[in-house]
Amino acid sequence: MGNVTQSPLGQAAHDLSLWGLFLQADWVVKGVMIALLLASVWVWAIVFEKVTTLRRIRRDGDAFEDRFWSGGSLEELYAREGENPTNPVAAVFGAGMREWKRSAGRGLGSDLAVTGMKERVERAMMVASSREMERLERWMVFLATIGSASPFIGLFGTVWGIMNSFSAIAGMQNTNLAVVAPGIAEALFATAIGLVAAIPATIAYNKFASDFGRYAARLEAFAAEFSAILSRQSEAAADAPRPRTPATVAE
Template identity: 55%
Template sequence: MKTIRGFVAALFLVLAAPMAAGPALAQQAPSAAPTGEPAETAPLAAPVTNVDTQNTGGAAISAHGISVVDMFWRADPLVKGVFGLLLLSSIWSWVIIINKGLALSTLNNRANRFEKTFWSGQSLDELYAQFAQRNNHPLAAVFVSGVREWRRAFEHGTPSLAILSGTKDRVEKAMSVTISREIDSVEKSIGFLATVASTAPFVGLFGTVWGIMNSFTAIAARHDTTLAVVAPGIAEALFATAMGLLCAIPAAIFYNRFVAEIGRYGNRLDAFSDELSGILSRQLDEKAR
């Protein structure tokens, strides 16, 4: 019995010892706690060097964008060929446009002066002598060809009634052939404008497709889809399309304009040919009587 009481007393002492030491330990301050003033955070310094972004070709792109010249020199050789072809086509188209515009204006002015002289009351022989050596425009050429054929009918004297109809047909045929030849001469070179107007957009589209292919190739090679990788190729592609349209639109506009003006001028030649044919036919009838 005494043994049991001693064992319980010893166990009670063991359990009571940590409970008495706990409040004392809780009242002690941690030895590692900071005792100085709190730390202050300083702002980060701005970078002092410029950060360059690179395109697919490795050249730096300025912050203000890509110029047309830089775009051309960084383009693929095939895209450069497309640019050069469209540029040459555009330059040659404008040369044709300016020359043809001046030529049609000159032809209309000369035709106005010729008609004013023709209806001034001079005889056919006087007019023929005046314009035979300087038929420098289609209206004068038609007049000279018709009167020349008419004069040939009187080389062997006054023609008989039997050959009057043949003479009239030859006069009309000579003027018709002259009109066709002169219209062909006036229409020279405008076919190039039609070709440029119809093919330049497709040439530009070919450059566009090739530029987009280069962009996807750059993405696959660098495993990156950022604008620095994609933008240069897309810009080259869209610039090729713009070049094609810039080349085709003026060519189409002026081609349609020139075709309309030449058509009106051809109608003017046909009307003058009919009038001259009527005058020459009356002259033949009067001299054959």
Template identity: 55%
Template sequence: MNELVQTTLAAQEGDISFFALFWEAHIVVKIVMLGLIGASIWCWAIIVDKTLLFARTRRQINRFETVFWSGKSLEELYGTLQSRANHAMAALFVAAMREWKRSHEGPRPAIGSLQQRIDRVMDLTIQREAERLERKLLILATVGSAAPFIGLFGTVWGIMTAFQAIAASESTNLAVVAPGIAEALFATALGLLAAIPAVIAYNKLIADAGQAVARMEGFADEFSAILSRQIDERS
């Protein structure tokens, strides 16, 4: 029974700080709070990592497009990028050029369905790059949707514990009731603290990923048209 009135004793001592609310909480509520804090830290790590990744990807795409449309020959650009094509647009270009060169090597060039093979290679490359950009974003969506309910579970459990403490102390004085309610609501606050940034960041980052993929698809269409003209000229 003493465990049930710890929050009441804390109230009588005037200590209702966040640390005190956590320390005096029921073990189940503590587990919920620690889980939500851990989820929030995990989400912020993903947010920072993805924000830096998308910023770097945009710079790389801009640099590649500047070089590609500068008039530099495709063979020269391929020779420069084939050993270090580690970002979206360059990887797309190198994959298409590699298939182009393989189809023209040997005594019997295989150019009959070259256009379809190049398009397929570029589609697969875009899919892989989209998966790389969107990796771990599902975690943000999951935390954003689940964290408020997990916090609510901690709140409900905390309120039940608070009512038990009130019954044990046989008092409905506000000084007795407030700390238990504050402890319970603290879990909900942590749930919202984890969920709100996760939802906002997910919507922003998924939009950024979509923009990067759209730029790759646009380049793939333009590059496919360039290679198609060259195939027609050689056939």
């Protein structure tokens, strides 16, 4: 029984499978590995949610813009989709129409009133666009943090594990490669897990940042076009005895 000595670099340390490396690691290294694995799972959950959301808002946005530019009644479109929007484009449209209706209700009998209405409508749509983008970009900071911090967290686990390995080596007074390798492998495993979490997070962050930037530009373009339509309607309403609501896009 004297030949079966249990130690950090003993017989059990020679299990170089991934599960074996995890079980034989120091508790600090195990904590690092578990934290990084949980972060990796969270990253992939965010990726799935963002991909699904982007597909949905693009599809719904395209369908809404088709209805918007079809020449139908804006009042009917607002009543049907603007008051309870299901996509960011409809939300921007609803904010603009809501502010236009409030301004039109107070009267647009002068150029000053028309100018004030235009500014308020543009501001309302800008706020709506910002809120929608803020909602879409939720968890983006988490992706950026994991992408930048995970390698260093894994490196911390590696350094801690190597320190323990060399302490055990010094205690055993044995520098044989067969003795050193298992402990070093356990430590380096933490760095590998850190990269497993960091690489997808970095790629996903860059991809989604580009996609959201393009979508924000789409909302800004729609808001500018809709503001121009409402401005034309307001100028026409200012010359009429009573304010009227916009009837169609083409009018």
